[in-house]
Amino acid sequence: MRIGKTDQPLTAISTSDADSITVRGLDLCGEIIGRMDFTRYFWLLVTGTHADENQHFFADAVLTAIAEHGLVPSVVAARMTYAAAPEAFQGAVAAGLSGCGTVVLGSAEVAGQFLAELVAAAGDGDPAPVAAARLAKHRMEKRAVPGFGHPLHADGDPRARRLLELADERGVAGRHIAMLRAVKAALPHTHGRDLPINVNGAIPAVMLDIGFPLAALKGISLLARTASLIAHLREEAERPIGFILADEAAKSITYDGG
Secondary structure, eight states: OOOOOOOOOOSSSSEEESOOOOOOOEIIIIIITTTTHEEEEEEEHHHSSOOHHHHHHHHHHHHHHHHHHSSOOOHHHHHHHHHHHHTHHHHHHHHHHTTTTTTTHHHHHHHHHHHHHHHHHHHHSOHHHHHHHHHHHHHHHHOTTTOOOOOSSSOOOHHHHHHHHHHTTOOOOOOOHHHHHHHHHHHOOOOOOOOOHHHHHHHHHHHHTHHHHHHHGHHHHHHHHHHHHHHHHHHHSSSHHHHHHHHHHHHHOOOOOO
């Protein structure tokens, strides 16, 4: 039984033969290795184009911004998995990445979709009324506003602030950043309180403004957090806390099942 279309057996990313490996039209050994850093290579792999200076700068900046944030759920899951199965390093990394979703780590994708829809609705017009109307709808439906609020950084996410400062400094702030700021400005009127822009609001605004594809936004968080998980698992092998985390979780929860 066939599932889905089967009439386009094509890929434009990579091919290889006995003597060479070609990636996005370039010879891997002759034109990429030793000539292109990983951030530029990531951009080339995902988009099929060469990153300009701002694209390279901000891809590097957002990967750095989202990679590490302490003992967050993805890290705890990875370290506890590794403690239980030290032979499965890759499984522990996968355990950490599997929680990349709409609430934690993967929420840049949700915020990106939110901003892209608002930008499309506003067109070349003023983003403010579009932002206010959407927020009013979210308020009525009791839905969270993607890209805003943080349980720790209540006074403002320093990562978001820095990314937006850099976007202004380098002159790349466009319609998505303008819409992000319009949403923030409208929040006190629609929700009765201000909310800080979090890093997962700033990342899609910046990346979409420099031309990164919406469909690949979650890949930013996945790639960056993989680096962090590798660091935590190396530390777990030398200074294990996985079982401590599990024990503390057991102590913190009260059984009420009768």
